Amino acid sequence: MLEQFLTLDYLIAFLISVIRMSTPLIFCALGALIASHAGTINMALEGIMLMASLIAVVFSALTQSVIGGIAGALLGGLIISLLFVYLHLYKQSDLIITGLALNTFASGGTVYLLFLLTGDKGTSRLLQSLSVPNWHIPIIKDIPILGKILSGHNALTYIAFIAVFLTYILVFRSRLGLRIRAVGFNPNAAASVGISVKKIKLQAFLLSGLFASLGGAFMSMGYLSYFARDMMAGRGYIGIAATTLANGQSFGTLLASLGFGAANAASITLATLNLKADLVAMIPYLATVIGLVIVSARKLAKARKKGQVTD
Amino acid sequence: MKTSKFIVKYFDLIRIISAVIIGFLLALVFLFFVSDDPLNAIKTFILGPFASKRRFFNVIELAIPLLFTSLGMCFMLKVGEFNLIVEGGFMLSGAVVAWLASTALPPGIPPVIFPALLIVVGALVGMACGLIPALLNIKWKANVVVVTIMLNYVLTFASTYILRYWMRDTSVTYLGSHKLAQNAKLHTLLRGTDLHTGIFIAIAAVLFTWWFLNRTTKGFEIRVTGNNRSFAKYVGINVASSMLLAQMIGGALAGVGGAVEILGKYDRFLWVNQTGYGFTGLMISVLALNQPAAIPFVALLFAYLQIGANIVGTTTDVPSEFVMVIQAIIILLVAATLFMESLRKRAVIKLSKVEGEVK
Numbered sequence: 001m002l003e004q005f006l007t008l009d010y011l012i013a014f015l016i017s018v019i020r021m022s023t024p025l026i027f028c029a030l031g032a033l034i035a036s037h038a039g040t041i042n043m044a045l046e047g048i049m050l051m052a053s054l055i056a057v058v059f060s061a062l063t064q065s066v067i068g069g070i071a072g073a074l075l076g077g078l079i080i081s082l083l084f085v086y087l088h089l090y091k092q093s094d095l096i097i098t099g100l101a102l103n104t105f106a107s108g109g110t111v112y113l114l115f116l117l118t119g120d121k122g123t124s125r126l127l128q129s130l131s132v133p134n135w136h137i138p139i140i141k142d143i144p145i146l147g148k149i150l151s152g153h154n155a156l157t158y159i160a161f162i163a164v165f166l167t168y169i170l171v172f173r174s175r176l177g178l179r180i181r182a183v184g185f186n187p188n189a190a191a192s193v194g195i196s197v198k199k200i201k202l203q204a205f206l207l208s209g210l211f212a213s214l215g216g217a218f219m220s221m222g223y224l225s226y227f228a229r230d231m232m233a234g235r236g237y238i239g240i241a242a243t244t245l246a247n248g249q250s251f252g253t254l255l256a257s258l259g260f261g262a263a264n265a266a267s268i269t270l271a272t273l274n275l276k277a278d279l280v281a282m283i284p285y286l287a288t289v290i291g292l293v294i295v296s297a298r299k300l301a302k303a304r305k306k307g308q309v310t311d
Numbered sequence: 312m313k314t315s316k317f318i319v320k321y322f323d324l325i326r327i328i329s330a331v332i333i334g335f336l337l338a339l340v341f342l343f344f345v346s347d348d349p350l351n352a353i354k355t356f357i358l359g360p361f362a363s364k365r366r367f368f369n370v371i372e373l374a375i376p377l378l379f380t381s382l383g384m385c386f387m388l389k390v391g392e393f394n395l396i397v398e399g400g401f402m403l404s405g406a407v408v409a410w411l412a413s414t415a416l417p418p419g420i421p422p423v424i425f426p427a428l429l430i431v432v433g434a435l436v437g438m439a440c441g442l443i444p445a446l447l448n449i450k451w452k453a454n455v456v457v458v459t460i461m462l463n464y465v466l467t468f469a470s471t472y473i474l475r476y477w478m479r480d481t482s483v484t485y486l487g488s489h490k491l492a493q494n495a496k497l498h499t500l501l502r503g504t505d506l507h508t509g510i511f512i513a514i515a516a517v518l519f520t521w522w523f524l525n526r527t528t529k530g531f532e533i534r535v536t537g538n539n540r541s542f543a544k545y546v547g548i549n550v551a552s553s554m555l556l557a558q559m560i561g562g563a564l565a566g567v568g569g570a571v572e573i574l575g576k577y578d579r580f581l582w583v584n585q586t587g588y589g590f591t592g593l594m595i596s597v598l599a600l601n602q603p604a605a606i607p608f609v610a611l612l613f614a615y616l617q618i619g620a621n622i623v624g625t626t627t628d629v630p631s632e633f634v635m636v637i638q639a640i641i642i643l644l645v646a647a648t649l650f651m652e653s654l655r656k657r658a659v660i661k662l663s664k665v666e667g668e669v670k
Contacts, residue, residue, distance in 0.1 A: 091647035096393050096456055097597055101642040108635025115630045116345050237460045278472035285464040292458055297451035
């Protein structure tokens with residue numbers, strides 16, 4: 001049984017699957033990264049992605065264009081983000097309760113909207129929606145093995161990798177990024193030099209939501225070619241975990257997302273081998289918990305060494 | 312003057328009732344848009360749960376698991392931790408208890424002892440579920456929210472694993488366990504309904520939660536820890552142990568809930584997805600402002616909304632999920648600290664003006 005794993009074809013297929021499974025996680029983790037640098041946690045990412053993936057399908061079906069679909073995703077994510085920002089920043093809502101309630105809101109709301117638009121409660125297969133095309137990269141695609149692995153992915157997958165660089169520049173090399181980090185590091189100090197903490201947090205949350213929305217678009221316009229209810233299956237939370245693991249570093253976040261993508265891909269590959277599917281399905285979630293604990297423990301040990309934590 | 316006094320005194324209650332009314336009105340709007348026969352759908356939603364004895368008791372039956380999960384969440388929130396393991400603990404406890412009652416234990420154990428034993432097992436399973444994230448958090452500061460959401464998936468798959476490999480009845484076409492032993496089940500109280508003796512356990516759980524949190528030293532320490540951890544430390548409360556205790560009891564309540572639900576309402580174990588009772592429990596506890604005495608009323612309200620939506624879902628083809636949106640909106644309004652703040656401010660200003668004139 002194990003020999004099949006060790007063949008080259010299997011390995012290639014596995015790596016392709018890793019990249020594919022990582023794409024939504026990368027987008028979401030980058031969203032979580034921006035929020036974390038602003039000193040908050042965007043608990044609504046799951047709901048943002050879910051709403052984004054539904055509106056993406058609806059808009060791509062209406063406009064019959066892929067760009068229209070992506071725009072729809074951004075709009076869908078923005079709706080939830082704006083609600084979140086308004087309630088949290090302007091009505092002093094609890095971050096976690098509001099985030100979780102918005103996820104429930106999106107979970108029920110997408111099913112309701114889906115029914116309103118298509119008459120179906122499960123998937124959007126009745127809508128003639130489009131998928132984001134796959135890109136074959138000119139020179140790389142001709143390299144023997146590497147070409148197979150790296151070329152021919154969904155365009156959003158490449159955009160996800162580019163987005164890692166973009167967030168790096170945004171957070172660590174731009175004016176806005178500096179302000180976001182200042183607000184996250186010490187809001188009072190930031191306010192004392194004339195930065196509007198509320199405004200910066202608002203921008204950080206909206207950016208966070210926009211990045212995650214692209215992950216939502218990938219789910220319904222790439223990973224699958226339609227929307228299915230509750231299709232995020234906790235990816236929004238895994239994204240938050242990935243950023244936490246990487247301690248807010250953008251390339252570390254990419255690595256952590258790839259790691260979770262690998263766990264996800266492994267669970268799918270192993271499931272085809274007639275292994276006990278329920279145990280295999282636990283892998284990504286268990287990996288997240290173990291990873292989070294290890295990183296938290298290391299962080300704590302470091303802080304103790306520096307004497308910042310006394311108990 | 313009188314109204315201003317009233318507003319200031321009962322402001323929390325006014326806010327909550329307003330949020331519920333807004334949510335309810337929105338529900339009507341939602342139904343109106345999606346239904347071919349809106350008036351009938353609205354009528355079904357509001358009056359459906361009272362239309363027959365069976366449906367009326369459906370509301371109370373649904374309130375039983377919701378009570379357990381919301382009381383569990385109440386403990387978590389009282390100590391200031393967003394430990395969401397209640398969801399997974401409820402399900403895993405149900406699976407373990409169902410396995411014991413259907414396959415592992417001999418069916419000949421006498422009636423009252425059998426369910427009592429199983430409920431204790433359920434409590435222990437739930438307690439263990441609550442303990443793990445609490446320990447990870449206290450020892451290594453792992454983020455409780457993310458860890459418990461992930462663990463909930465793990466526990467869900469553990470439950471389906473138990474179902475598939477330990478107790479599946481292959482003679483039925485659907486995915487279900489063997490039949491639970493007759494002696495293990497909780498009795499039905501009323502003919503023609505599924506109302507079972509679990510309701511007494513639920514009421515006992517409410518009384519226990521109220522008593523424990525408001526009348527015992529440990530409960531007081533839990534509340535102080537939740538309110539202000541530094542202060543709790545300063546006055547000599549063992550913060551770690553009260554955090555641990557609260558989350559273990561919270562998990563145990565969820566575990567009892569899972570056991571009671573399975574033994575009271577099911578012939579076989581059938582859950583293959585998260586039940587959602589844990590998250591609903593969180594919403595109930597938030598809406599009840601974490602007051603154990605208020606939880607039964609809110610649990611009944613949520614059960615009523617859910618049953619109404621279910622009836623709409625089965626009789627009129629409108630998806631019952633719209634009620635999730637309503638519940639979420641109610642919680643969003645209540646969680647928004649500044650919701651209706653201007654009303655309170657105006658009342659306070661008016662009162663102080665009047666007081667100034669008297670002097």
